[in-house]
Every structure is written in structure tokens, then in C-alpha cells.
Amino acid sequence: MEYHDSEKAVEVAARVEAFMEEEVLPREREALRTQERISEDEIHEFWELAKERDLFAPQVPEEYGGQGLNFQDMLPSFEQVGRSLFGALSIRANAPQEGNMHTIEMAGTDEQKEEYLHPLVQGDIRSAFSMTEPLDGGGSDPKMLKTTARKDGDEWVINGHKWWTSDGYNADVLLVMARTDLDAHPYEGTSIFLVPTDLDGVNVVRNVGHLGGHGIVDIERGHAEIKYEGVRVPEEALLGEEGGGFRLAQLRLGGGRLTHCMRYSGMAERSLEISKAYLQDRHAFDGTLSEKQALRHRIANAETQLHAARTMVRHAARELDDSDARIEVAMAKLFTANVTNDIMDLAVQCLGGNGIGKDLPVAYFYESVRPFRIVDGADEVHRRSIARHAFDDVYDEDMENVLTFDSDLDMT
Ligand SMILES: Cc1cc2nc3c(=O)[nH]c(=O)nc-3n(C[C@H](O)[C@H](O)[C@H](O)COP(=O)(O)OP(=O)(O)OC[C@H]3O[C@@H](n4cnc5c(N)ncnc54)[C@H](O)[C@@H]3O)c2cc1C
Structure with missing residues (x-):
């Protein structure tokens, strides 16, 4: 194309x-x-x-x-x-290094960039983004964040419990999201801190076991569960504005969602290429598998959907260079996550045993694509945002309850 x-x-x-x-x-x-x-x-x-x-x-x-x-x-x-x-x-x-670099580049002071961005780009240090919390805390609904950072003199004291902090197990610095003003709405009272992992009170509990594995690279990465227990950081550890954590996270996630879409589209394209090559070579039931209409139609659908996904991602990327493109990114992420999941599933099916075996990369792609419908906003969360936009809903100050519906439908 x-x-x-x-x-x-x-x-x-x-x-x-x-x-x-x-x-x-x-x-x-x-x-x-x-x-x-x-x-x-x-x-x-x-x-x-x-x-x-x-x-x-x-x-x-x-x-x-x-x-x-x-x-x-x-x-x-x-x-x-x-x-x-x-x-x-x-x-x-x-990911997540690329998104973390982008966040520090957007919001970091010169000193923070010198200390973290330069070595991060060079691969001398590793970072992780620590937002999601165990069950009673922030997940799909980040307004439920429970981790706090309290001002004490010229220091902040962080307390909280996080998990799914990707690359957190071996990270040198954590970007930690915490409530800094409990009286404010979480969207206005949350901030991000740069927290070195060697500080007292940063306690990495474990790597959370999960679907998929290390792939073919022998680097301990994983998704850490971390307790922050009275962690003291200086004022200079604040990344961006006090109370600006949600806006910054939104900017980080907008870009991160799209770069995920780009990489997963590449995986889907390669999976399709491998499947098509196999179907053309493999003989069964008096002909090649590529001649079977049942498979041809599914490949045709997959090609069409992948083309649509790549086009949507291009549109959202163009918008994102000039705005936050929230809805464009939500639509592109929702659509691409589902299309790439479907394509990797189709690829496994077309390849028979070779789709399950690990001589080919497809089984690894299949394992790694399933989380994409959950991370960076689950499907339902993006549908929620798109629907709010579609209905032009007007909300109360907590952004929760619909006050009025703007409608062109005249019922009188
Ligand atoms: C591989 C992986 C890597 C991750 N990396 C990071 C990371 O680096 N940093 C970080 O902070 N977090 C990370 N996460 C966490 C991830 O962002 C969360 O898992 C995700 O936001 C969902 O939150 P939750 O797990 O608490 O699910 P919940 O909030 O409990 O939601 C469970 C399910 O409910 C459904 N749901 C939610 N809201 C609605 C709704 N309004 N209407 C209908 N259905 C709904 C969705 O299907 C959702 O999957 C990672 C997760 C995974 C699996």
C-alpha cells in the first residue's frame, strides 16, 4: 500500500x-x-x-x-x-522506554534531562512508568489512584502500592503518579515524580507473572509490583507542574498508544506474510491451501482491516503532532488492537502446528498481542471516551455524571 x-x-x-x-x-x-x-x-x-x-x-x-x-x-x-x-x-x-523518554523530554527541567534523559537514551539507565495499582486503587479508572505524595519541608513523601510497572523490576528510575492534593479533583490534584529506585522505601515486591514470556531476548524485564513506603524525594523530583500529572500522563499515553499501534501493525503484517507463504506452499485436499476459499476470504478481510488500521494510525499521528488528538487516538488504538489480535489469531490458525510451535515468530506475536486490548486503556475505556464524544455529553465537575445531552432530535 x-x-x-x-x-x-x-x-x-x-x-x-x-x-x-x-x-x-x-x-x-x-x-x-x-x-x-x-x-x-x-x-x-x-x-x-x-x-x-x-x-x-x-x-x-x-x-x-x-x-x-x-x-x-x-x-x-x-x-x-x-x-x-x-x-x-x-x-x-x-516500550515503555520510548514513552518515558518522551515524557521526560516534554516536561523535564534541564537538570532532569541531564540526569535522566541523556543516560536513558544511551541505554545507561532504565526507567518505568508506575501508575496502575492493585485492586482497590487506580486501573481503568485512574481517578481511583490511592498513592499519595505529601509535602514535608522541601521534600515530598510518597506512600502507595503499584503493580504492572513495566520494566520496573530492574529500573533505575520510576515515573510515579501520586495524589498531591486530596481536596482537589484527581485530574487536578495528581502529580508525577522521578523516583530513583535505590531510595529507602522503594520496595520491589515481585515481578507479576503473566501471559507470554521473555520472547527471544535474555533480559529480565517483566512487570513489577512495587510498594512505596515513606519514600522521600526532593522538590526537584517533581516532573512537570504540581497537579499536572493527569495532563502529562494523557500526553504520554497518547503517543505511547500510537507507537504501540505502529509496532503491532508491523507484527500483523509479518504474520500475514508468513501465513500467505505457508498457504501457498502447503498442499492438502488436492491443491494448495491458498486456493481454499474459506481461507482466501479471511486473508482478504485481514488485509482490508490492516489497511484501515494503518490508515487510521496515520491520521491520528498527523493530528497528534499538533493537538492531543484524544478521540482520533482512542479510535485508532481500539481498532488496531482488535484488528491485530484477529490477524495474529488467523495467522496461528493458517499455520496449523507451526502456528503453535516456536520455530516461527508468530506464536510469540500471538502471546504479545493479547494484552494490547487491555494495556494503554482497555477496549471498553476507549469506547466510553468515543461514545462520550459521539453523544456530545456535558458532565458535572467530577466528569462523571451527565448533566445534559446535546441533541439535534426535536421531540416536541
Ligand atoms: C502487559 C501489561 C503491561 C502494563 N504496563 C503498565 C505500566 O508500565 N504502567 C502502569 O501503570 N500500568 C501498566 N499496566 C496496567 C494496565 O494499564 C491496566 O491493566 C489497565 O489499565 C486496566 O486496568 P486494571 O488491570 O486495573 O483493570 P480494571 O480497571 O479492573 O478493568 C478490568 C476490565 O473491566 C473492563 N472495564 C473497565 N472499565 C470499564 C467500563 N467503563 N465499562 C465497561 N467495561 C469496563 C475492561 O474490559 C477491563 O479490562 C500494564 C498491564 C499489562 C497487562
Whole structure:
């Protein structure tokens, strides 16, 4: 499909594609064949290769060591890296690091950028975003956040309990969301803090076990459960404005949702390619499987839906470069998460036993795509936002109860 991406976007994506074909995919095939995982040292070697080709951290401004692409221009490159199980990691465009870098870049002071953004981009430190809380706290409804940060002199004291903090197990710094004004509405009384993990009171309880695994890379990542027990940070640890945590998180998530869409579209495209190649080669019931109408129609639907998803993501990325594009991003995320889930499921089915086996990347893609309908806002949460917009609802000051419905329908 021709999407009329900018010249720059197409040029960088062509170089990323060459990097994937020449360096990354051959190593991935070997790891799948031998089932020996790729070490962290090797990932650092890939970073050096990416730097030599001016492909390292394409989403980060040049002054911080990246390639300075905006959302529209990074899009086709992110689709390319999504095609490999460790493509995003190989050029340091992987979640959650990429989203955390973006957040510090948007809101950090010069000192914070010096301390965290530079080493984060270079891969010298690791970060994690710590918002979701266990059962009685903030999840789909982040207004339920229970973690607090209380001012004590020129320090903040953080108390709370989080889980699902991706990459939190080995992180050096955590971006922690906490209520800083309990009298204000959570949207106005919540802030984000940069919390080094070696501070007293930062207690990593465990990695939460989950669907899917380490993939083919031998790096302890996982999703941490963390208790913050009287953690003291200086005033300078506040990221962005006091009380501006929700607005900042929204900006982080908007971009993060789209970059996820880009990578998962790449995975879906590769899964389809592998399936089509298999169906064309595989003979059964007097012909190739690719001649069976039942499968042909499903592949046709998948191609159509993936094209629609990629088009929606392009539209939302264009809007996001100039606004928060909340509804466009919600629609693109909801649609892409479902389309890529359906396609990975179809790919597994078309490949028969090879879809379940781990000689091919498809089984790994299948495991990794299911959470996408839950993380970064579950399907239902995005439908809720889209419906609120569709009905033009007007809410009370808690943004919960509908006060009036704007309607063109004249019932009198
Ligand atoms: C792999 C993975 C990585 C993650 N990484 C991070 C991270 O780095 N940092 C972080 O802070 N969090 C992270 N999370 C947490 C994630 O953001 C939450 O799991 C998600 O927001 C849902 O919250 P919850 O688990 O509390 O589910 P709940 O809020 O309990 O919701 C459960 C289900 O209820 C349904 N539902 C919710 N609201 C509505 C509604 N209004 N109407 C109808 N149905 C509804 C949805 O289907 C939802 O899945 C991660 C989660 C996973 C699985």
C-alpha cells in the first residue's frame, strides 16, 4: 500500500527495513532455530550498529542523541521494527522506554534531562512508568489512584502500592503518579515524580507473572509490583507542574498508544506474510491451501482491516503532532488492537502446528498481542471516551455524571 508518507519518513523507513533484513531478522531466525536467547550484550552491539547507520532512537530529538522524527515521520519505521521480535529493542524504540523518554523530554527541567534523559537514551539507565495499582486503587479508572505524595519541608513523601510497572523490576528510575492534593479533583490534584529506585522505601515486591514470556531476548524485564513506603524525594523530583500529572500522563499515553499501534501493525503484517507463504506452499485436499476459499476470504478481510488500521494510525499521528488528538487516538488504538489480535489469531490458525510451535515468530506475536486490548486503556475505556464524544455529553465537575445531552432530535 502507498500511504504518501513524507520523503523523510520513507527514506528512514527504507534504512530501518534494510537494518532489519541484514542484521536483525537473521539473528532472530537463529535464535528461533536454536532457542538460545539473545543476550543484553548483544542488544548493545545492535545499538552500536544502529548508531553507525543513524537509526538509533529515531523518536528522540537529535540534541539528546536520537534522530529527531515526529510521530508522522517515525511511523513507517516503527512499523518496520514491529516486524521482528526484538526490532524495536534493537534501535531503542521499545516500550515503555520510548514513552518515558518522551515524557521526560516534554516536561523535564534541564537538570532532569541531564540526569535522566541523556543516560536513558544511551541505554545507561532504565526507567518505568508506575501508575496502575492493585485492586482497590487506580486501573481503568485512574481517578481511583490511592498513592499519595505529601509535602514535608522541601521534600515530598510518597506512600502507595503499584503493580504492572513495566520494566520496573530492574529500573533505575520510576515515573510515579501520586495524589498531591486530596481536596482537589484527581485530574487536578495528581502529580508525577522521578523516583530513583535505590531510595529507602522503594520496595520491589515481585515481578507479576503473566501471559507470554521473555520472547527471544535474555533480559529480565517483566512487570513489577512495587510498594512505596515513606519514600522521600526532593522538590526537584517533581516532573512537570504540581497537579499536572493527569495532563502529562494523557500526553504520554497518547503517543505511547500510537507507537504501540505502529509496532503491532508491523507484527500483523509479518504474520500475514508468513501465513500467505505457508498457504501457498502447503498442499492438502488436492491443491494448495491458498486456493481454499474459506481461507482466501479471511486473508482478504485481514488485509482490508490492516489497511484501515494503518490508515487510521496515520491520521491520528498527523493530528497528534499538533493537538492531543484524544478521540482520533482512542479510535485508532481500539481498532488496531482488535484488528491485530484477529490477524495474529488467523495467522496461528493458517499455520496449523507451526502456528503453535516456536520455530516461527508468530506464536510469540500471538502471546504479545493479547494484552494490547487491555494495556494503554482497555477496549471498553476507549469506547466510553468515543461514545462520550459521539453523544456530545456535558458532565458535572467530577466528569462523571451527565448533566445534559446535546441533541439535534426535536421531540416536541
Ligand atoms: C502487559 C501489561 C503491561 C502494563 N504496563 C503498565 C505500566 O508500565 N504502567 C502502569 O501503570 N500500568 C501498566 N499496566 C496496567 C494496565 O494499564 C491496566 O491493566 C489497565 O489499565 C486496566 O486496568 P486494571 O488491570 O486495573 O483493570 P480494571 O480497571 O479492573 O478493568 C478490568 C476490565 O473491566 C473492563 N472495564 C473497565 N472499565 C470499564 C467500563 N467503563 N465499562 C465497561 N467495561 C469496563 C475492561 O474490559 C477491563 O479490562 C500494564 C498491564 C499489562 C497487562
